[in-house]
Amino acid sequence: MSVLKRIEEIEAEMARTQKNKATSNHLGLLKAKLAKLRRELLTPSSGGGGGGVGFDVAKTGVARIGFVGFPSVGKSTLMSKLTGTHSEVGAYEFTTLTTVPGIVQYKGAKLQILDLPGIIEGAKDGKGRGRQVIAVARTCSLIFIVLDVLKPLTDKGIIEKEMEGFGIRLNKKPPNIAFKKKEKGGITVTNTVPLTNFDADEIKAVLSEYRIHNADVNIKEDCTIDEFIDVIEGNRIYIPAVYVLNKIDSISIQELDLIYKIPNAVPISSQHGWNFDELLETMWSKLDLVRIYTKPKGKLPDYDQPVVLKRDACTVEDFCNCIHKAILANFKSALVWGNSVKHNPQKVGKEHVLDDEDVVQIIKRI
Numbered sequence: 001m002s003v004l005k006r007i008e009e010i011e012a013e014m015a016r017t018q019k020n021k022a023t024s025n026h027l028g029l030l031k032a033k034l035a036k037l038r039r040e041l042l043t044p045s046s047g048g049g050g051g052g053v054g055f056d057v058a059k060t061g062v063a064r065i066g067f068v069g070f071p072s073v074g075k076s077t078l079m080s081k082l083t084g085t086h087s088e089v090g091a092y093e094f095t096t097l098t099t100v101p102g103i104v105q106y107k108g109a110k111l112q113i114l115d116l117p118g119i120i121e122g123a124k125d126g127k128g129r130g131r132q133v134i135a136v137a138r139t140c141s142l143i144f145i146v147l148d149v150l151k152p153l154t155d156k157g158i159i160e161k162e163m164e165g166f167g168i169r170l171n172k173k174p175p176n177i178a179f180k181k182k183e184k185g186g187i188t189v190t191n192t193v194p195l196t197n198f199d200a201d202e203i204k205a206v207l208s209e210y211r212i213h214n215a216d217v218n219i220k221e222d223c224t225i226d227e228f229i230d231v232i233e234g235n236r237i238y239i240p241a242v243y244v245l246n247k248i249d250s251i252s253i254q255e256l257d258l259i260y261k262i263p264n265a266v267p268i269s270s271q272h273g274w275n276f277d278e279l280l281e282t283m284w285s286k287l288d289l290v291r292i293y294t295k296p297k298g299k300l301p302d303y304d305q306p307v308v309l310k311r312d313a314c315t316v317e318d319f320c321n322c323i324h325k326a327i328l329a330n331f332k333s334a335l336v337w338g339n340s341v342k343h344n345p346q347k348v349g350k351e352h353v354l355d356d357e358d359v360v361q362i363i364k365r366i
């Protein structure tokens with residue numbers, strides 16, 4: 001039986017199974033089976049069917065933002081307006097057939113924008129180019145899910161489901177679960193908070209599906225069995241997303257009020273350039289970047305061209321490496337002004353973690 005057929009069967013069985021105490025172990029088992037089958041489907045076969053031209057784009061800039069959405073929702077129009085890069089706009093569907101990269105400069109940071117083709121549905125089941133689109137989405141630091149406000153919101157659900165099926169978790173944090181396989185000793189499950197969604201037996205059922213019989217599991221938040229499976233599968237990617245609701249020029253103020261209630265959504269009109277300020281501001285805060293100004297000795301800091309770092313890699317060492325690889329070799333210490341220090345300036349070592357808009361002066365060894 002094909003993998004797709006097996007997935008279908010398991011999904012059907014899950015749909016008919018009522019969730020209660022007696023069935024929860026079995027449901028957990030089915031979920032684990034499903035996760036394994038999906039992984040099988042997404043690992044490119046030796047034939048390399050996933051290849052295809054035009055989808056691999058070199059990374060430039062400190063962050064990459066991918067536009068994902070159905071055809072004709074206005075992705076290319078938005079791309080052209082934001083970056084000045086021309087991406088074909090058409091009144092017909094599937095105007096964009098490959099990935100078009102562009103650059104947007106914001107707050108001194110160079111950000112790469114990728115306009116992706118409007119093919120999505122069925123991607124998680126390995127269908128055609130949708131799979132390539134989502135494979136590129138996996139490499140992004142932020143995803144703009146572009147939706148047409150005139151189309152039903154079911155589109156949003158379909159896109160989310162496709163991304164989920166591809167191991168992408170949108171606007172979520174990795175679950176706080178410590179999991180460690182052992183040689184022997186059986187399975188130990190401990191939890192530091194009460195678990196309301198599943199119990200230790202369900203975890204054991206899932207682990208047995210993975211043929212794991214010895215492991216320590218420490219659960220530190222009230223998560224779901226799906227999140228536990230994510231930890232076992234291990235290849236999940238956690239990416240922030242913004243729902244860009246385009247074409248608000250064609251709806252009423254009352255309708256606009258309603259769509260403003262969707263979390264993480266920014267209504268815009270690509271064509272008219274409406275509400276781009278909010279879109280860019282939301283983009284910036286979701287990217288969580290840190291700007292560091294350099295200060296040469298005896299001179300004023302350079303406020304025009306910050307060194308832009310990612311929040312999870314913004315030590316003085318990261319800062320030095322970003323300017324030039326050779327700097328660290330002669331690094332003695334650094335003087336820092338700003339939020340990351342108590343005194344202004346403060347002398348710090350290369351492990352010091354910087355904060356947004358800090359000013360840094362490097363002191364070299366003589």
Ligand SMILES: Nc1nc2c(ncn2[C@@H]2O[C@H](COP(=O)(O)OP(=O)(O)OP(=O)(O)O)[C@@H](O)[C@H]2O)c(=O)[nH]1
Binds near residue numbers: 076247249270272
């Ligand atoms: N009314 C209105 N129409 C828009 C807006 N933005 C884009 N459009 C129109 O929507 C159509 C599709 O725009 P594109 O930018 O080509 O859409 P796309 O998402 O790139 O489409 P594909 O490349 O086919 O996936 C064009 O006719 C645009 O003029 C908008 O803000 N308001």
Ligand SMILES: [Mg+2]
Binds near residue numbers: 076087088095096
């Ligand atoms: Mg397009």
